[in-house]
Amino acid sequence: MGTAKLTLPPLQQGATFSHSIYWKCAKDINSIVVADPIVTVVTKIAHDYTTGDLISIQGVVPAILNLIDTSVTVVDAYTFTYAVPTTGLTVSSYNKSKSLKAIDLTNCTAAQHLRETPTSILLLELSTLNGRLSIDIPTGKITYLVDAVTTAALPPIKGVTDLEIYWPDGTVDRLFEGNWTVKAEVTHV
Numbered sequence: 001m002g003t004a005k006l007t008l009p010p011l012q013q014g015a016t017f018s019h020s021i022y023w024k025c026a027k028d029i030n031s032i033v034v035a036d037p038i039v040t041v042v043t044k045i046a047h048d049y050t051t052g053d054l055i056s057i058q059g060v061v062p063a064i065l066n067l068i069d070t071s072v073t074v075v076d077a078y079t080f081t082y083a084v085p086t087t088g089l090t091v092s093s094y095n096k097s098k099s100l101k102a103i104d105l106t107n108c109t110a111a112q113h114l115r116e117t118p119t120s121i122l123l124l125e126l127s128t129l130n131g132r133l134s135i136d137i138p139t140g141k142i143t144y145l146v147d148a149v150t151t152a153a154l155p156p157i158k159g160v161t162d163l164e165i166y167w168p169d170g171t172v173d174r175l176f177e178g179n180w181t182v183k184a185e186v187t188h189v
Contacts, residue, residue, distance in 0.1 A: 004177075013152055019144045053071070131145070
């Protein structure tokens with residue numbers, strides 16, 4: 001798996017930091033056909049979905065055909081369907097559209113270190129074990145939550161980070177690597 005580059009939103013000294021990212025696997029869409037109220041999607045390669053999976057779709061025009069974590073019905077290895085809440089729709093564009101399914105993170109843990117450089121001292125650890133990271137299994141959402149007392153103790157600084165996912169079989173995936181910043185608190189009440 002390749003490692004994505006990401007810059008986290010800045011942490012503010014003395015403020016609660018809450019942010020979410022999603023880890024999903026994308027499949028290119030080959031065609032989309034609407035036969036009210038059912039939308040049929042054919043992917044370019046086998047999608048490996050099962051009926052009931054929560055799928056997101058992006059890049060379709062009209063936008064009402066885009067999905068966020070919607071249950072689908074599988075027809076075959078390349079085709080799935082979903083219902084839309086309106087009728088009379090025609091697909092005008094799906095070039096570069098993707099269907100997205102959350103990566104199954106059941107029984108996984110995650111950890112992320114914030115440092116000034118890759119070899120400098122640890123300034124902040126975020127993990128599922130210390131509660132600063134949480135994983136929502138059905139949606140592939142990883143949520144950060146750092147309390148205001150913890151961010152107040154951080155110096156105003158820029159640094160590097162990466163997020164690692166630890167699988168039950170011992171495999172470790174680096175989901176992303178990138179930069180982070182702590183901005184100084186100005187108002188002290």
